[in-house]
Amino acid sequence: MHPSIRRFSPVALIASIALLALCSCASPKPVQHDQALAVVWMQRSAEYRAACEQAFASASAALPRAIADTTWSACIEQRGDAALASKSPAVVVDVDETMLDNSAFAARQIEQGAGFDAVAWADWVKERRATAIPGALAFAKAAVSLGVRVVYLTNRRCDSGDAQKPSSEESDTRANLRSLGFPIDERDGFDVVLTKGERGSGSDKASRRTIVAERFRIVQLVGDNLGDFAADTDPQKDDDAARYALQCKEVEARRAAIVTEHSAWWGTRWILIPNPSYGGFETVVRGQHGTLRAGLRTDRN
């Protein structure tokens, strides 16, 4: 017997074994969830905070030039607008994971081993406990101080869109934004919180950007998903798996092309807020490969 073991009394030895057993039971199981690392990065890393602050600082820095140049628009749907110079400036911002941080909701779903759930999401929105994305509030206030209207364009549901499914998401969102100090300036009657279903809109944001463009010169778009900048890029549902996979592949190529075509706009007209936890990228990868893991590339050529 090893001398160090001989020095242990039998009682101490049993107590030690029991303690070890207790420790191994209490240690948490590793989290197996597609979103876990992304959400931890968003909640805990200094880098995520820096990336958001950097994006909003770029947006603020570009605003004076964007305001002064009356030919400047960030909106594809506003191209050819003859009345552009006469319109007052506005920034169009997405809400979720752009101005509001819902990572606490994501963390709850991860803890429960659940995916996105519409009922759980609706309950979360009702709580009105989303916090501000780092840098978002300072940017919104900077825009207001320069006379720029902030318009929120979100796929949270409008309160009156569906009589069969009454919602309070629009009013809950307004209350959540207001409680954090975000500006909601509607003194001329223009609705600055444009939700899904309002004025017959769907989840494609292009038609709601057009509504804003009729009244304002849209100097910046801020979002976490490509659909916040360009026409809806999501694949259309298709029961034929092979056809759907092909469509997703085409959408992936088109998404990349949109980024390349507008390379001069990123950081000035188009401001991207990082969101690795969900979005259009996920839809196209799952659509082609079934799972995210199967979509990994072990060779980049």
Ligand SMILES: [Mg+2]
């Ligand atoms: Mg978003």
